[in-house]
Amino acid sequence: MPTIVVEVMPKAELLDPQGKAVAGALGRLGQTQSALANVTGVRVGKRFEISIEGEADADALAAVRELADTVLSNSVIEDVVGIHVQDAPSSAVA
Amino acid sequence: MRIGVVTFPGSLDDRDAARAIRLAGADAVSLWHGDHDLHGVDALVLPGGFSYGDYLRAGAIASLSPIMTEVIDAANKGMPVLGICNGFQMLTEAHLLDGGLIRNDKGRFICRDQGLRIENNASDWTSEFSANAEIVIPLKNGEGSFMASDETLKALEGEGRIVARYIGGNPNGSLNDIAGVTNARGNVVGLMPHPEHAVEAGFGPDTDDAMASGVDGLTFFTSVIAGALVAR
Numbered sequence: 001m002p003t004i005v006v007e008v009m010p011k012a013e014l015l016d017p018q019g020k021a022v023a024g025a026l027g028r029l030g031q032t033q034s035a036l037a038n039v040t041g042v043r044v045g046k047r048f049e050i051s052i053e054g055e056a057d058a059d060a061l062a063a064v065r066e067l068a069d070t071v072l073s074n075s076v077i078e079d080v081v082g083i084h085v086q087d088a089p090s091s092a093v094a
Numbered sequence: 095m096r097i098g099v100v101t102f103p104g105s106l107d108d109r110d111a112a113r114a115i116r117l118a119g120a121d122a123v124s125l126w127h128g129d130h131d132l133h134g135v136d137a138l139v140l141p142g143g144f145s146y147g148d149y150l151r152a153g154a155i156a157s158l159s160p161i162m163t164e165v166i167d168a169a170n171k172g173m174p175v176l177g178i179c180n181g182f183q184m185l186t187e188a189h190l191l192d193g194g195l196i197r198n199d200k201g202r203f204i205c206r207d208q209g210l211r212i213e214n215n216a217s218d219w220t221s222e223f224s225a226n227a228e229i230v231i232p233l234k235n236g237e238g239s240f241m242a243s244d245e246t247l248k249a250l251e252g253e254g255r256i257v258a259r260y261i262g263g264n265p266n267g268s269l270n271d272i273a274g275v276t277n278a279r280g281n282v283v284g285l286m287p288h289p290e291h292a293v294e295a296g297f298g299p300d301t302d303d304a305m306a307s308g309v310d311g312l313t314f315f316t317s318v319i320a321g322a323l324v325a326r
Binding site: 010014015017018020021071072074076077078 | 150151154158186187192193194195196197198199200201239241242243246267
């Protein structure tokens, strides 16, 4: 079943309190875990996976683009940063 | 005057809003998000709460509710509409008000009595305040940080559409200390703090005179009633 993935991020110029809080926690961990010591920032966004019947063709993508711009994101505070097609809903990486 | 209060799944302050309306001297009419019917009301309140658990974005799913078709239509025809907290978020999501609300800058839910300056006393919901009145009403939100583009912010400031500004410290990172805005016509107002929780002595914010005696919120509701009387 084709899945159209929509990714939404808070606007770059706006403060992202969620990302800032996560970055703060990583900063504290980084004092003891050297692999995290060079993390300079974290931003937290959203990923939508929209499963559809039939082909993920241009029409389907255009419809999802419209949905992304009008419902899945709010252009005052967020940007749609990616729309792409994959074969199935995501599962855990090996 | 009949003022409708819309209940959405997850609304919390609909009953308080209805009580405030009655204490101000109007009839409160309960409206349901799933209906396409405003039951002939003269004004509307979209109450606070956590409609749909703030899923997607605060107010976003509620702004797509069936009744919002009628709410948007009535607002565009000039009906007074007040969105409080989650209701304010719905009004921005419905494009009835400019700007948007994001998570508080300190990452904390804020619940406290909040000082405000009423900077626009010409809107349908603030007409009974004196110019630059300073009031105290409760504030309680996790996503109350008002954001807008530079261009929008300039327009809001230049056109006097900032209804209320935080005083005594900005609680949530809102640009220009904005606590509430209105549309060009002045009939649609969004407020992050809660006037409906400061309408009855014994249950409001503390004042210099007595504990819990603050009733500054009542004036929002008496304003819209006074406006309706003038219109008649």
